[in-house]
Amino acid sequence: MDRMEELGFRSETDRQIFREAAAPVELSPFGLHSGMFVPTLERQGTPEQSRKWVPLGKSFKMIGTYAQTELGHGTFIRGLETTATFDPETQEFILDSPTLSSIKYWPGNVAKTVNHCLVMAQLYTQGKCHGTHLFLVQVRNMEDHTIMPGLEIGDIGPKLGFDGVDNGFMRFNKYRIPRMNMLMRYAKVLENGDYIKPKNAKLTYGAMVMIRVFIVMDAFKTLSRAAVIAVRYSAVRRQSELRPGGEEAQVMDYQTQQYKLFPLLATSYAFLLAAEGMSQIYAKISSDIERGNLEDMPQLHALACGLKAFCTWVACEGIEVCRMSCGGHGYSHASGIPKIYANIVGACTYEGENTVMMLQTARYLSKCYIRGQRGESLPELIQYLTTDLNVKSTLGEDCSFESLVAAYSHRAARMVAVACKLQQTNKKKGMAGHDAWNKSTVPFIAATKAHCHLFIVRNFVTILSQKKIDPATHNVLSQLCTLYAVYGIVENMGEFMQDGYFNQDQVSILNRKVLALLEDIRPNAVALVDAFDYPDHLLQSCLGRYDGQVYEALYEYSKSSPLNNTDIHSSYYNYIRPMMQKRSESKNISAKL
Ligand SMILES: CCCCCCCC/C=C\CCC/C=C/C(=O)SCCNC(=O)CCNC(=O)[C@H](O)C(C)(C)COP(=O)(O)OP(=O)(O)OC[C@H]1O[C@@H](n2cnc3c(N)ncnc32)[C@H](O)[C@@H]1OP(=O)(O)O
Numbered sequence: 018m019d020r021m022e023e024l025g026f027r028s029e030t031d032r033q034i035f036r037e038a039a040a041p042v043e044l045s046p047f048g049l050h051s052g053m054f055v056p057t058l059e060r061q062g063t064p065e066q067s068r069k070w071v072p073l074g075k076s077f078k079m080i081g082t083y084a085q086t087e088l089g090h091g092t093f094i095r096g097l098e099t100t101a102t103f104d105p106e107t108q109e110f111i112l113d114s115p116t117l118s119s120i121k122y123w124p125g126n127v128a129k130t131v132n133h134c135l136v137m138a139q140l141y142t143q144g145k146c147h148g149t150h151l152f153l154v155q156v157r158n159m160e161d162h163t164i165m166p167g168l169e170i171g172d173i174g175p176k177l178g179f180d181g182v183d184n185g186f187m188r189f190n191k192y193r194i195p196r197m198n199m200l201m202r203y204a205k206v207l208e209n210g211d212y213i214k215p216k217n218a219k220l221t222y223g224a225m226v227m228i229r230v231f232i233v234m235d236a237f238k239t240l241s242r243a244a245v246i247a248v249r250y251s252a253v254r255r256q257s258e259l260r261p262g263g264e265e266a267q268v269m270d271y272q273t274q275q276y277k278l279f280p281l282l283a284t285s286y287a288f289l290l291a292a293e294g295m296s297q298i299y300a301k302i303s304s305d306i307e308r309g310n311l312e313d314m315p316q317l318h319a320l321a322c323g324l325k326a327f328c329t330w331v332a333c334e335g336i337e338v339c340r341m342s343c344g345g346h347g348y349s350h351a352s353g354i355p356k357i358y359a360n361i362v363g364a365c366t367y368e369g370e371n372t373v374m375m376l377q378t379a380r381y382l383s384k385c386y387i388r389g390q391r392g393e394s395l396p397e398l399i400q401y402l403t404t405d406l407n408v409k410s411t412l413g414e415d416c417s418f419e420s421l422v423a424a425y426s427h428r429a430a431r432m433v434a435v436a437c438k439l440q441q442t443n444k445k446k447g448m449a450g451h452d453a454w455n456k457s458t459v460p461f462i463a464a465t466k467a468h469c470h471l472f473i474v475r476n477f478v479t480i481l482s483q484k485k486i487d488p489a490t491h492n493v494l495s496q497l498c499t500l501y502a503v504y505g506i507v508e509n510m511g512e513f514m515q516d517g518y519f520n521q522d523q524v525s526i527l528n529r530k531v532l533a534l535l536e537d538i539r540p541n542a543v544a545l546v547d548a549f550d551y552p553d554h555l556l557q558s559c560l561g562r563y564d565g566q567v568y569e570a571l572y573e574y575s576k577s578s579p580l581n582n583t584d585i586h587s588s589y590y591n592y593i594r595p596m597m598q599k600r601s602e603s604k605n606i607s608a609k610l
């Protein structure tokens with residue numbers, strides 16, 4: 018903290034980059050404090066509450082986390098069971114875990130690290146439930162860090178990853194907090210217990226929207242790090258003969274290796290630009306919301322949900338491809354890739370399970386489709402829904418940006434229409450609304466993925482057409498953008514061709530183009546990963562070292578394995594030798610028989 022002050026890091030982005038550089042392998046146990054707890058106090062507290070608590074949080078005098086998920090509920094927030102009941106006599110809220118399933122379970126750093134939590138609980142006042150609200154709760158003694166009376170707190174045990182985060186459980190037993198510990202920027206409980214409701218009940222969900230936006234950048238960071246390691250290693254690793262009798266080839270010269278890695282390199286650049294675009298949209302709309310203009314809140318929610326789900330799914334699949342493209346050494350922690358995967362794959366679940374998030378976006382698309390069919394105006398990002406689906410592609414040998422964006426618009430518009438028509442058909446068959454919805458959610462998920470894919474392609478093209486970039490760089494970035502878009506079509510050709518949008522010749526053009534682009538990008542592949550400028554300290558990888566000294570690094574890494582501290586391990590004396598002695602005795606016995 019002091020070091021960041023010394024270095025003059027003021028913006029949260031700079032601070033986050035510094036924290037990651039300082040703790041590259043394990044996630045910081047203060048990630049949730051800085052990334053969720055403090056920003057939520059700023060955005061969901063009244064000005065007075067923010068003035069009181071935010072400085073304490075920023076100076077780490079108060080260390081907190083976000084405690085919402087319970088044993089029985091994570092996705093369905095309205096089903097959370099923790100209660101906060103207002104007691105007007107004492108001006109306090111009484112927090113309680115009334116059932117086993119209501120125990121808070123998963124909140125990061127709650128087990129051993131934090132002394133405060135933002136707790137999401139069902140608010141009761143004057144005998145009536147007003148839904149979930151956030152409460153600031155002190156959970157440990159500020160003098161000796163002991164657990165406050167009335168609370169049971171512990172660690173949930175080993176996980177797939179996230180080893181630097183002590184995810185815990187927390188149980189309330191009629192635990193009292195002051196009335197003013199309810200975050201009251203949007204909703205309030207007055208001294209007499211009267212409830213003042215917010216302009217929109219979902220304003221309380223604002224912290225989750227913010228983190229989903231951050232997670233799009235995390236998807237870029239993790240995928241690009243894995244790509245750096247795999248591409249650099251592919252330049253160093255020589256294996257097998259490409260030319261009979263010739264020297265062993267750099268594995269990066271195999272077309273299959275290029276087809277594995279170069280689209281992921283292009284995806285990394287696409288996700289970086291998408292994350293920046295998403296952040297700009299979030300900054301604009303969240304500031305409108307803070308000024309009371311909630312008009313674009315549904316659009317922000319839908320975009321954040323969709324991109325968070327789409328980018329984490331693609332990033333995790335891509336990181337696994339990077340790992341496997343490094344052969345056996347990729348499976349070792351020496352590569353650094355298993356840790357990257359283990360730390361980000363949870364993002365497909367936390368901050369909104371990806372399928373559920375995609376369905377939130379799908380719900381928004383369904384409503385926009387109906388508005389579009391009525392001729393109503395639509396937000397710019399959604400206007401493609403009114404695309405004329407009878408139009409065919411004009412794609413030519415050049416695979417122009419315009420023809421590629423048109424293809425993605427057509428695909429998404431067609432798939433949203435298919436899902437919406439199924440939903441409408443279900444209703445006409447007499448299904449209730451919720452059944453008509455549920456029985457069309459599989460095509461809605463596919464349509465929403467196409468919607469997100471369009472956003473990322475269009476965003477990439479827009480930035481290349483708007484930003485002033487020197488010609489040489491623009492040329493390479495254009496190759497990456499074209500590869501990202503063409504590869505996405507080739508890999509999902511059925512969705513693009515189902516209505517005959519492309520003809521056979523155009524399909525052949527696309528299949529040729531994706532292979533040609535691999536050759537175009539090959540000379541710049543290492544430079545394109547070096548451009549991310551990740552220091553070796555951050556990558557923590559013997560395979561992805563900047564100096565390429567892979568085998569020397571692997572040898573040193575292996576020698577440092579704790580198993581090598583002694584030549585003969587105690588298991589020999591405890592198990593192996595007794596077993597062998599027993600075997601030899603039994604053999605003597607059988608020989609005598
Ligand atoms: C390089 C390093 C890599 C690793 C980096 C790690 C760094 C550390 C970062 C993070 C660590 C992990 C921390 C994790 C924390 C958590 O997981 S906190 C808990 C998160 N939990 C969730 O996200 C729960 C998901 N569920 C929900 O959000 C909601 O339940 C719901 C699915 C949205 C449904 O809500 P609800 O049932 O109340 O609403 P609906 O009936 O579906 O919809 C009603 C209308 O409300 C609109 N709506 C819903 N949510 C929002 C919102 N957030 N904003 C705006 N509007 C919203 C919805 O669209 C409906 O509108 P409509 O009626 O017009 O259609």
Ligand SMILES: Cc1cc2nc3c(=O)[nH]c(=O)nc-3n(C[C@H](O)[C@H](O)[C@H](O)COP(=O)(O)OP(=O)(O)OC[C@H]3O[C@@H](n4cnc5c(N)ncnc54)[C@H](O)[C@@H]3O)c2cc1C
Nearest residue numbers: 083084085086090091092123124125363367368369370372
């Ligand atoms: C690494 C990690 C860190 C976490 N950190 C925190 C934290 O700091 N604070 C916190 O409060 N929580 C935290 N969580 C919990 C996390 O927010 C929840 O696990 C997440 O919201 C998913 O909810 P769930 O576990 O109830 O999954 P469920 O919703 O039970 O998912 C199970 C299955 O049900 C499906 N499903 C559920 N609802 C629907 C639906 N409506 N339609 C279709 N399918 C559906 C899902 O798609 C999924 O396939 C963390 C979780 C992880 C893994």
